[in-house]
Amino acid sequence: MLDRVQVVIVAFNGVQSLDVTGPAEVFSAAGNDVSVVTSDGAPIRTSSGLHLLPDADLAHAPAPIDTLVVAGGDGTPAAIDDRALIDWLRATAPRCRRVTSVCSGAFLLAEAGLLDGRRATTHWSVCDVLARRYPAVTVDPDPIYVRDGDVWTSAGVTAGMDLALALVEDDLGRDEALRIARRFVLFLRRPGNQSQFSAQLSAQAAGRDGLREVQRWIAEHPEEDLSVEALASRADMSPRHFARCFTGEVGTTPARYVERVRLENARRLLEETDEGVEAVARACGFGTAETMRRAFLRTLRLSPAEYRARFRTAAV
Secondary structure (H helix, E strand, C coil), rough: CCCEEEEECCCCCCEHHHHHHHHHHHHHHCCCCECCCCCCCEEEEECCCCCEECCCCCCCCCCCCCEEEEECCCCCCHHCCCCCHHHHHHHHHCCCCCEECCHHEEEEHHCCCCCCCCECCHHHHHHHHHHHHHHCEECCCCCCCCEEEEEEECCCHHHHHHHHHHHHHHCHHHHHHHHHHHHCCCCCCCCCCCCCCCCHHHHHHCCCCCHHHHHHHHHHHCCCCCCCHHHHCCCCCCCHHHHHHHHHCCCCCHHHHHHHHHHHHHHHHHHHCCCCHHHHHHHHHCHHHHHHHHHHHHCCCCCHHHHHHHHCCCCC
């Protein structure tokens, strides 16, 4: 178990309040010292109108910093232009055990050059902007959080709490993370590879009961025959009518939806189990390792073996 450590959260005018308070509550519950700092130490107004009183300005930030968290929010564009803040991040990050961002806080890390050559994520709505503005960063719009070495980035708002819980589990173990998750009525740990647009989560999109039931079946039985004909039969519809209705209500074709569900399951198994690639492919309905490999390359630009090597969890 680690000793009590210092967590510093960087905030600014227009910050998303939950980007600050969510991780702060989780880290504090784990027994860490948490401080909020801003460029000048003056009170700030969050995007919702809530006013926050920081603990210090950048020059008087607590040290040494174990975990540096950079929040995001509507004020990110102005914060990017704060050269004192960016210079401080660039100089301070190498002295921290790890550096993290919540939501559009990834833009500040990227502006400081801290994401160059790394894989990162941010809120789905600005992933393309991050990729265009910082071509040295490999932006993955899918996961709710990404770890690349000692740098962690997360998607929007509540994903910051998922990230903080994952960091607590990494430091103090599953039991401590579970205690905190129960306290805040949270999932113990939504896997980092869970999509911001998880196929399972989008089950609400279908308006018809029959289609929602099919979506549930797909999520629970990825290894089954999930052809249009089989799914249409389950929905008591003709294949043509089923495909048209499914695409119209869910926003993607049945085949693409099925592949996404299978890919999510495969990513989880590769991260969290010792199952071989062939066994994972069979368990997730890909049939063969080669079919799964093509799906991974098409979607993630990584083979299953490369994905496991980079993102396998420490517990495994």
